[in-house]
Amino acid sequence: MKLIFKLLSSVLFILAFVYAGKAQVMIAPAGVAPKVQQIDKKVMADKVKAEFLHAWNGYRKYAWGYDALQPLSKKPHNWYKKSLLMTPVDAFDTMILMDLTDEANEAKELIFKDLDFDVDMDVQNFEVSIRIFGGLLSAYELDGDRRFLSLAEDLAQRLMKAFDSPTGMPYRYVNLKTGKTSGAVSNPAEIGTYLIEYGTLSKHTGNPVYYNTAMKAMTALYALRSPKNLTAEGINIETGTVTNPVSHISGCIDSYLEYMLKGSLLFNDSQLSAMWIPTIDAVNRYLSDNSPDGLWYGRSDMYTGERTGTSYGALDAFFAGTLAMNSDMGRAVALQNSNYRMWMLKGIEPEMMNYKTMTVENGSYILRPENFEGAYYLYQYTQDERYLEMGKSMFDNLVKYCRTDDAYAALKDVTTKEKQDYMESFFFAETLKYAFLLFDESGKLNFHKVIFNTEAHPYRRG
Numbered sequence: 001m002k003l004i005f006k007l008l009s010s011v012l013f014i015l016a017f018v019y020a021g022k023a024q025v026m027i028a029p030a031g032v033a034p035k036v037q038q039i040d041k042k043v044m045a046d047k048v049k050a051e052f053l054h055a056w057n058g059y060r061k062y063a064w065g066y067d068a069l070q071p072l073s074k075k076p077h078n079w080y081k082k083s084l085l086m087t088p089v090d091a092f093d094t095m096i097l098m099d100l101t102d103e104a105n106e107a108k109e110l111i112f113k114d115l116d117f118d119v120d121m122d123v124q125n126f127e128v129s130i131r132i133f134g135g136l137l138s139a140y141e142l143d144g145d146r147r148f149l150s151l152a153e154d155l156a157q158r159l160m161k162a163f164d165s166p167t168g169m170p171y172r173y174v175n176l177k178t179g180k181t182s183g184a185v186s187n188p189a190e191i192g193t194y195l196i197e198y199g200t201l202s203k204h205t206g207n208p209v210y211y212n213t214a215m216k217a218m219t220a221l222y223a224l225r226s227p228k229n230l231t232a233e234g235i236n237i238e239t240g241t242v243t244n245p246v247s248h249i250s251g252c253i254d255s256y257l258e259y260m261l262k263g264s265l266l267f268n269d270s271q272l273s274a275m276w277i278p279t280i281d282a283v284n285r286y287l288s289d290n291s292p293d294g295l296w297y298g299r300s301d302m303y304t305g306e307r308t309g310t311s312y313g314a315l316d317a318f319f320a321g322t323l324a325m326n327s328d329m330g331r332a333v334a335l336q337n338s339n340y341r342m343w344m345l346k347g348i349e350p351e352m353m354n355y356k357t358m359t360v361e362n363g364s365y366i367l368r369p370e371n372f373e374g375a376y377y378l379y380q381y382t383q384d385e386r387y388l389e390m391g392k393s394m395f396d397n398l399v400k401y402c403r404t405d406d407a408y409a410a411l412k413d414v415t416t417k418e419k420q421d422y423m424e425s426f427f428f429a430e431t432l433k434y435a436f437l438l439f440d441e442s443g444k445l446n447f448h449k450v451i452f453n454t455e456a457h458p459y460r461r462g
């Protein structure tokens with residue numbers, strides 16, 4: 001079986017090579033060039049786990065009970081006036097998967113003691129949904145304690161007020177206590193990234209209202225596509241009009257595309273599959289850029305389909321996994337090669353670069369996960385050890401450039417490697433989880449039996 005996978009992946013790689021019209025690749029295909037290094041998966045999984053603990057202990061020591069740690073000043077930080085325990089909630093399922101039982105129990109105790117959503121504060125619907133609501137749901141599925149589900153439902157009922165708009169598409173901000181909304185000018189990611197969480201809540205509570213609310217927003221958004229089936233970056237959710245006609249797969253649109261496919265798979269929803277087929281066709285037709293250097297995805301006008309920009313960045317890297325999930329292994333393999341090339345441009349990936357000139361446009365690195373996510377998905381689908389090599393090189397550089405004495409820090413600039421005083425909760429939820437799962441052989445999580453939300457919180461399929 002393993003041999004068949006290997007053969008298949010080599011064929012796929014060659015197909016991707018031909019498909020992308022490549023003159024060069026960053027990682028040699030298996031069987032064509034000698035392997036650079038033999039990866040010991042156990043050693044790597046333990047290493048990722050040790051680095052998780054290093055960062056977690058920094059949070060624990062200097063920011064316990066707050067949303068996040070500022071790793072350079074060693075000061076705690078809250079997003080709003082009261083902590084929503086962003087880091088512990090986001091990190092909890094990673095601790096379960098890493099068998100960090102004591103740490104998970106301590107976080108669980110903190111969550112049940114302190115997490116309270118009845119607070120008069122405006123929160124960003126999207127971020128709180130994917131991190132807190134999403135984290136509580138996977139905590140419930142993995143741990144089984146129904147208090148996680150109660151907290152998730154309480155939060156969902158408060159956030160759901162954001163969907164009370166003339167179109168059914170959500171406002172960007174909602175007050176957790178009063179339900180007051182604001183932020184009518186939004187984007188597809190903040191309008192259409194709810195179905196995985198709301199659908200999972202419907203499944204566990206038996207109440208379809210959650211699924212229907214998220215689905216209504218998604219279909220209203222889909223109705224605003226251009227005749228070429230491209231999605232706009234800017235949408236006014238009150239008037240249902242386009243405010244910015246540029247289309248791409250990057251931040252502001254990314255997870256809407258992701259949830260269309262994942263929703264169709266997780267809930268076996270034929271309406272979503274019918275939306276996904278023309279959408280992915282348009283993305284590949286008008287946004288992909290098959291340059292001699294490899295496969296990239298750029299920016300185009302949603303009405304004409306004409307190219308308006310050749311920027312690609314850390315967030316775009318998620319799309320290799322989406323393509324693989326869509327069984328488009330030719331493009332998936334080619335795009336993950338480009339992702340790795342982006343990572344190695346400066347030894348660690350920039351937030352944004354130009355793939356035509358291979359120059360950095362925004363040099364920050366905020367500990368993003370998407371490149372690890374791509375390597376993990378590609379390894380799961382191909383079993384090709386080149387993805388372990390990619391993962392190891394990326395992880396080694398992450399440690400080299402972002403580790404601090406007490407935690408991990410974002411980079412202000414990937415060229416100078418100057419650090420920045422912030423450690424995002426998604427570093428625990430996603431970056432370290434995907435890096436760990438890439439090497440993990442415990443079998444605790446079966447990739448083919450779960451769907452990850454956009455914050456890497458896994459939910460059981462079926």
Ligand code: DMJ
Pocket residue numbers: 130255315368369370426430454455456
């Ligand atoms: C995460 O919060 C989610 O993955 C989101 O969809 C966009 N990216 C960040 C991490 O980079």
